[in-house]
Amino acid sequence: MKRLLRFLPMILMLLMAGVSLHAQQAALPSVTVDFGKTPQGPALSSTLQVVLVLTVLTLAPTILMTTTCFTRMLVVLHFLRQGLGTQTAPSNQVLLSLTLVMTFFVMAPVGREINQTVLQPLNRNELTVDQAMERTAAPLKVFMLRHTRKKDISLFLKIAKAPAPQTKADVPMEVLVPAFLISELKTAFEIGFMVFLPFLIVDMVVASILLSMGMMMLPPVVISLPFKVLLFVLVDGWYLIVGSLVRGYTG
Template identity: 55%
Template sequence: MVLNEVFIAVTDIPIPGFNLDVEGSSEPSDVAVTLQLLIMLTILSLAPAILIMMTCFTRIVVVLSFVRTSLATQTMPPNQVIVGLALFLTFFVMSPILAEINESALQPYLEEEMSQSEALEIAVVPLKEFMATHTREKDLALFMNYNEMERPTSLDDIPLHVLVPAFMISELKTAFQIGFLIFVPFLIIDMIVASTLMAMGMMMLPPVMISLPFKILLFVLVDGWYLVVQSLLLSF
């Protein structure tokens, strides 16, 4: 009886409806707000790309991937661990820049002391200084010559669409240089094990199976993760 009363009470509740209407507007301000929302959603969807291309994330994740490849541990550590460690290291390295952006641009904008365009212009400056510091002149000149731009006299003369790709290829080159230095000791271990097995006539035994424990042992004894992270932090 009680269940019937509850069922009747539930069925008496009206089902809410949802309507989405697209109407014309005669006020330019309404159109401007709509465009601002569209631009904001676009920026949020591009946030991962901005994180990858305008911070130190690329260098860190490439170097950590080189470490895993040189150890020949295949999926250990997993991709989630490498990306997570790279993200937290990125936030650690970029924390002074993010704090400067928050203090000089975000907080004044939230307190309505400046407009959105002014806040964006101020927020970009610390990022441009960081990218310019770690960008090689040769890489920057490549994109500026392609656009037939004059030699810049200050950082303000370098647009983002030129600085960002130059910064990316500079970061990739630096990451591959660090990865090569990490790869060499483990390559020597592989060569020693392969030569030993060949001298013993054990042709059918894969050298990787024998060298893997020695590489892991060497990496643990020298505290490899500490040295790798220390090198990455000192590179910035």
């Protein structure tokens, strides 16, 4: 597990930068073990580059959910749909698409920095894989540490029985990734509660009115749904929700 987490920065670098690598055509299938030469050391061959890209595609969902803002945004949008009570509107596909667009928007500065400082030199064979991994971890850790509670980092440091890091850059990825994830979940539930509360109040008011009128057989949700949608539209809910989520990372 530790070895896999050690390679997460490198995998995320290739995923966000959108590198397209092509293998050299050969008459017969073969495995290339020649890494070539660079001023600093060996370089990756084309075959191993393709293998690395395929690994990225396989681990892409896990990387997206554990090292970016994807989890927080998706949980908040789920709370929003539950609060509205619209069941499948917006659909799961729409929520996932919106979450992906916002995630790419928020992570774009990190991706550009990794592309300029790591990916381009790596393509020019100016860096080794180990050097690229070290450079990639720096901007990624800055982003994750900015949104991770110290309490959560301390928790996983104690579980792993690891020594306290001297600086933020010394926090190992196997500690930072789970700490970042539970911090994001906590923040998402806090925001989800604030989003859910106004709709809950509308439901309670409608239920009280129906009960006072003796209309106990009429489900309150049927009556409250149009009012909740109207409230959400009047306050320009999508503008407020999306704007708040994005500003939570870029502000």
